[in-house]
Amino acid sequence: MKAVGLLFTCGLLAGCSPSPANNIGVYMLVDTSGTYREELKKAEQIIRYSLSRLDAADSFAVARIDTGSFSEKDIVARITFDDRPSTINRQKRDFAEQVSLFVQDARSSPYTDITGGLLQAVEYLNEKGPAEKTVLIFSDLKEDLEEGYIRDIQFNLDGFNVIALNVTKLRSDNVDPREYLERLGQWQAKVEGSGGRWQVINDLDGLEGLL
Amino acid sequence: MTFLLSITPWPVLSALLWIVLVITALFLARPAAHKLILATGNALHRMFRVASLSVISAEKRLNERNREVLLAAGREAKERIIEREFDRINETVRKDLGNFSALHRNLSESINRIEDDHSAAVEVPPDPPGWVKAVQAVAAMDSKDNRMGVGDVLGDIHKSLVKAHKEAMLAYHEASGKRHALLRKMRPEWREIQQTLGKVGKIVNSLLLRSSSIDRHMKEYEDIVKGEDRAVSILSSSSLVYFFVSAVVLVVAVGGATINFSLIARPMAEMVGGTSLIGGFRTADIAALVIILVEISMGLFLMESLRITRLFPVIGALPDKIRVRMIWITFSILFLLASVEAGLAFMREVLLHDELATSALLRGDGGAPIANEYMWITTAAQMGMGFILPFALTFVAIPLETFVHSLRTIVGLAAIGVLRFTSLVLRLLGSGSRYIGVLIAQLYDLPLFIPLWWAARDGGGSTNKEMRKVAL
Structure with a gap:
């Protein structure tokens, strides 16, 4: 009889205990270097699309890629959505407004520190601890570090999805396409070597699979 | 296999030897083998039969129980219906016939008033006219007398007669007017009486209808209480x-x-x-x-x-x-x-x-x-x-209640169906196992036809008779 009571209590407690998290964490890196700044309108569209896909308890952050991207100062906007629908809608509108302001006022940076941004993304998402972690890199993936910046660092991207968006071809890529393919290959090797999953989406009309 | 065929230098001879040996062994073991096969068949038959009887008994018990439940549910439902009918009658009597004494009083008062008016409206015979005596007096006078003044008397009589006639007519008209007025006063009283009686008639009719409905329900209730098959069938459907x-x-x-x-x-x-x-x-x-x-x-x-x-x-x-x-x-x-x-x-x-x-x-x-x-x-x-x-x-409570109550009957009927099918399968298995035992025994004898024919020649074919006895 006691055993039955204990089983019942355990079942009740198991039923009431918080279930495992099923929220999503998204960190989007937006390249603002050189001519890529002109692509920011597209980035804004992707951000808005991502906002429409996210829901209660999801985390979302947008950060710029500039000379030194491993910094909280580069985070343009960040939010962890509330669990009440009305508040979520308000948060989404505020977030979209912040991003619009950023797109209007963004300045072009002389260097491109993608690795630093990725490190910052990993740190942010690990801190938030969502069930699914996604890093969106809106860039041509051409890293150009200022002298003195050390980015030869090992990542731990276990459980991360890293998605490169709108990886445009540079003029030099047109001359020698191997450069472009090599660049993509290097990033893929870097991400997958660190335990992450790598994906490239260049057709921005086909974002349905994103998030 | 090779070993079996190599007991003699000739495989065919070896095979024949083996066949003879096996047939001899089977023939010698035949009575015991038959007993075993038939006993197994009979045992299985009895086992399935007992199981089938047990299932039939369970089915009967369930059927009886279902019948009891169905009758109890039907009885309860009928009691509710009859109770409700009585409530309605009670309500009708309380509401409509509760003021029957007042109704009766009104009716009596109306009738009394009509009686009074009627007696007041009775035609009074007119007074005998006064001139009749005068006419008699005149008639009694001798005509030969030829008395003076008769003509005057007759003239006076005529005047009196006309005057009396006028007065009588006036009195008559006055009395007729009064009577008509009284009769007019009686008309609403008649209508009231008619309406009251109509109302009472409706109530009585409604009560009669309800009572006939109660009679019908009571008849069904009696059938249920008696546990008649017709009642059970109606309740089941x-x-x-x-x-x-x-x-x-x-x-x-x-x-x-x-x-x-x-x-x-x-x-x-x-x-x-x-x-x-x-x-x-x-x-x-x-x-x-x-x-x-x-x-x-x-x-x-x-x-x-x-x-x-x-x-x-x-x-x-x-x-x-x-x-x-x-x-x-x-x-x-x-x-x-x-x-x-x-x-x-x-x-x-x-x-x-x-x-x-x-x-x-x-x-x-x-x-x-x-x-x-x-x-x-x-x-x-x-x-x-x-x-x-x-x-x-x-x-939802109403269909839920009906669903719960009818579900009991449906589950009972389904369980009876399952038990009946199980009993049938068990009986089939029982009979089948018995005949399969006989069949196996016959198949056992098939390769032994030569020694059996030999034995039958000597013993008069008693084996088949035994087999038939067992099978039956």
Whole structure:
């Protein structure tokens, strides 16, 4: 009889205990270097699309890629959505407004520190601890570090999805396409070597699979 | 195999040798083998037969039990119907015939008034005219007398006669006028009497109809009490009909509950949050479901308190004062929950608009969505549904009660069917195992036909007779 009571209590407690998290964490890196700044309108569209896909308890952050991207100062906007629908809608509108302001006022940076941004993304998402972690890199993936910046660092991207968006071809890529393919290959090797999953989406009309 | 065929240098000879050996062994073991095979067949037959009898006995017991339950349910239902009919008669008598004494008094007064008026309206015979005596006096006079003044007398008489006639006519007209006035006064009294009698007639007719209905129900009740097969058959088919009808109504109610759920589940996230889970389900969904289930429970209690259903005898047996209190309490809770649902339905619409506006902004459609002037209709409809559905779900108690009661009969009938089928299968298996035993014994004898023929020549073919005896 006691055993039955204990089983019942355990079942009740198991039923009431918080279930495992099923929220999503998204960190989007937006390249603002050189001519890529002109692509920011597209980035804004992707951000808005991502906002429409996210829901209660999801985390979302947008950060710029500039000379030194491993910094909280580069985070343009960040939010962890509330669990009440009305508040979520308000948060989404505020977030979209912040991003619009950023797109209007963004300045072009002389260097491109993608690795630093990725490190910052990993740190942010690990801190938030969502069930699914996604890093969106809106860039041509051409890293150009200022002298003195050390980015030869090992990542731990276990459980991360890293998605490169709108990886445009540079003029030099047109001359020698191997450069472009090599660049993509290097990033893929870097991400997958660190335990992450790598994906490239260049057709921005086909974002349905994103998030 | 090679070993078997190599006991002699010639395989054919070896094979023949083996055949002879095997047949001899089988022939020698034949009585024991037959006994074993037939005993096994018979044992299986008895086992299946006992099992079949046991199942038949269980089926009979279940059938009897079902019959008892069905009759008890039918008896209870009939008692309720008869009780209700008596209540109606009581109500009719209390309401319509309760003031019968006043009605009777009115009727008597009306009749008395009519009698008075009638006696007052009786025609009074006119007084004998005074001139008759004068005429007699004149007639008695001798005509030869030729007295002077007769003509004057006759003239006076004539005058008196005319005067008396006029007076009589006036009196007659006056009396006739009075009588007619009295007769006119009697007309409304007649109408009143006619109406009163009509009313009484209707009430009596209604009572007669009710009493004939009660007679019919009483006849059926007697049949049920006697446990007649016809009554059981009627109750059984009624149960089937009730079962399917109540099942259909319950499916409709489940549809209503689902709509109700979708109305309140979304805005419920505003109250309890949209991310927390209990046992893998969203807390908001569980909360919405709990509200609907509480509403259904309150509906059940309300119907029980109103004595429309009898699922909980404890509620039905409560004193009237407590029962009325319970009616008000359950109704108040239902009303509050319905109001909460209407509020949640409104909140749902607000959230939907908010979400549409946000989606439009994120799509870059210019921010605010186009305001629709008729949008209030959907909002009002949703609020109305949110308010009405809890009360509509209250009536689920009626088909639920019917479903629960008829389900017992249906399950009983299904169980009887299963038991009957099982019994049939067991009987078939029993008979089959017996005949299979005989068949195996016959097959056993097939390779032994030569020694058996030999033995039959000597013994007169007793083996087949034995076999037939066993088989029968």
